[in-house]
Amino acid sequence: MSVSSGSSRKSYTALVDTMRPAKPVLRNVLRAFWVGGVVCFIGECVEEFFVHAFHFSEKTAGNPTVAIMILLAVILTGFGVYDKISQYAGAGTAVPVTGFANSIASAALEHKTEGYVVGVGTNMFKIAGPVIVFGVVAAFVVSFVVYAYIRLHG
Amino acid sequence: MQVGKQTWRFPSRPRITGSATVVGAKEGEGPLGSWFDEVERDAYFGENSFEKAERIMFERAQRLAAKKANHSMEDVSHVIAGDLLAQNISASFSARTHSRPHLGVFSACATIMESFALGGLLIDSLNSEKVLVGASSHNSTAERTFRYPTEYGGQKPQTAHCTATAAGAAILEAKGDGPALTEATIGRVIDFGITNPWEMGAAMAPAAVDTLRVHLQATGRSVLDYDLIATGDLGRVGHPLARQMLLEQGIDPGHQFTDCGILLYNENQPEVFSGGSGPGCCTVVTLSYLLKKLKEGKNKRILVIATGALLSPLTVLQGDTIPCIAHAVTFEG
CATH class of the missing domain: 3.40.47.40 (Stage V sporulation protein AD)
Incomplete structure (x- = not known):
């Protein structure tokens, strides 16, 4: 048996494909839907609270609401709960701003042992970093296109 | 003695005169929980980092293995050990504590059987009296090295593995009781x-x-x-x-x-x-x-x-x- 020749590799990949457990896509989607929905519901409640208790407008209530949601996610991360919820919920907890907060808080916690500057400072954005980089790049490209369109047609 | 292309036979039948296992909480809750020598509930093993925890766990397993073979670590003539972390730090740093002649090995999760093979060779060829072989891993150090921060909420697929928080060591000798x-x-x-x-x-x-x-x-x-x-x-x-x-x-x-x-x-x-x-x-x-x-x-x-x-x-x-x-x-x- 040749160890890693093309044909044996190909037939092995085919065998693995037949024996790999199927991805529970429907289950994952349903879980993400209901947990993500709950996260958003909590966010709505917090926003309503700011609107009614502190007389924020719908628009200005956004920032303190996000801050509260981030705080909640970071606290849950610190207590070691967030990753367990995420294993269940998948995208339901990864997509909202809470997932972003968790990625930063978890990296910061992880690298505390290497010191605050080199450890935490260098590493806390190692998972969130790409989101920021490509978010900014995408925002630039989109706004450039929109701006050019308005100048040419408007 | 070589038989076939890749196999060594040890006619002197080196004996495992003592062995010890130390595991984490999750492993202790598994079906083999009662078979392990020590189950530690604290993932930090009383230390301030998971890396230190892993080497403390490994040191405990080594000391206990020597003790169960009715020896102390000072009696061990060679240590053959390895782990999963970069530069084999759990094996090397625990070897610093016991300071015995040390051979660091790496075959990822196959490390222990590489250690056993080399240990058998040393005993069988009369080049060592007492060899300690061992390997360790810690779930949280492996997560950090190979995957994400431990508290990061990423969903893992069913094909993933759970890196065991576990360390074990065994003493090999030419004579004595044991497998x-x-x-x-x-x-x-x-x-x-x-x-x-x-x-x-x-x-x-x-x-x-x-x-x-x-x-x-x-x-x-x-x-x-x-x-x-x-x-x-x-x-x-x-x-x-x-x-x-x-x-x-x-x-x-x-x-x-x-x-x-x-x-x-x-x-x-x-x-x-x-x-x-x-x-x-x-x-x-x-x-x-x-x-x-x-x-x-x-x-x-x-x-x-x-x-x-x-x-x-x-x-x-x-x-x-x-x-x-x-x-x-x-x-x-």
């Missing part, structure tokens, strides 16, 4: 083109199959000559794959064909996925459960084929395929 080490088959590095690091079981299965086939050829035995054949950490995905490949090659591994990664956890424990992995996994399952069965006479001869994926986080990001290795060792009661 004997009779053969070791050194594996080749094999790569069947799997690139996904969440599919280690599938990546490693061909290596286990190759080593088993070569071992049977060299020794002239059949599967039925063993009371038990255990792979290291192929898990619930890789183990059936290995069985299927063996069947296709005309070897029926039968019902005595099992896997340490599957044995370590209950299927319904949270976040164990397809089973345990890590150098500690095969180590503690072998040194507790499998050796105990030999001592009790329930099994006469067993074969443990430890499997290791020789990837690094860098090669994964660069899209390289995963080379794997499997070392097999025969233990007799």
Whole structure:
């Protein structure tokens, strides 16, 4: 048996494909839907609270609401709960701003042992970093296109 | 003594005169929990980092193994040990504490059987009196090295493995009571083109199959000559794959064909996925459960084929395929 020749590799990949457990896509989607929905519901409640208790407008209530949601996610991360919820919920907890907060808080916690500057400072954005980089790049490209369109047609 | 292409036979039958296992809480809650010497509930082992925790766990296993063989660490003539972390720090730093002649080895999760093979060689060739072999892994140090921060909420697929928080060590001597080490088959590095690091079981299965086939050829035995054949950490995905490949090659591994990664956890424990992995996994399952069965006479001869994926986080990001290795060792009661 040749160890890693093309044909044996190909037939092995085919065998693995037949024996790999199927991805529970429907289950994952349903879980993400209901947990993500709950996260958003909590966010709505917090926003309503700011609107009614502190007389924020719908628009200005956004920032303190996000801050509260981030705080909640970071606290849950610190207590070691967030990753367990995420294993269940998948995208339901990864997509909202809470997932972003968790990625930063978890990296910061992880690298505390290497010191605050080199450890935490260098590493806390190692998972969130790409989101920021490509978010900014995408925002630039989109706004450039929109701006050019308005100048040419408007 | 070399038999076949890749197998050593140890006619002097080096003995395992003592062995010890220290595991974390999750491993303690598994079906083999009562077989381990120590179960530590604190993932930090009283230290301030997981890396330190791993080496403390490893040191405890080493000291206890020496004690159970009625020796102290000072009596050990050579230590052969390894782990999963960069620069083998758990093995090297625990060796700093005991300060015995030290050989650091690395075969990822197959490290323990590489240690046993070399240890057997040292004893059999009269080049050492007492060899301590061992391996360790810690779930949180492995997560940081190979995956994400421990508290990061990423969803893992069912094909993933759970790196065991476990360390084990054994003392090998030329004479004494205990199971004997009779053969070791050194594996080749094999790569069947799997690139996904969440599919280690599938990546490693061909290596286990190759080593088993070569071992049977060299020794002239059949599967039925063993009371038990255990792979290291192929898990619930890789183990059936290995069985299927063996069947296709005309070897029926039968019902005595099992896997340490599957044995370590209950299927319904949270976040164990397809089973345990890590150098500690095969180590503690072998040194507790499998050796105990030999001592009790329930099994006469067993074969443990430890499997290791020789990837690094860098090669994964660069899209390289995963080379794997499997070392097999025969233990007799």
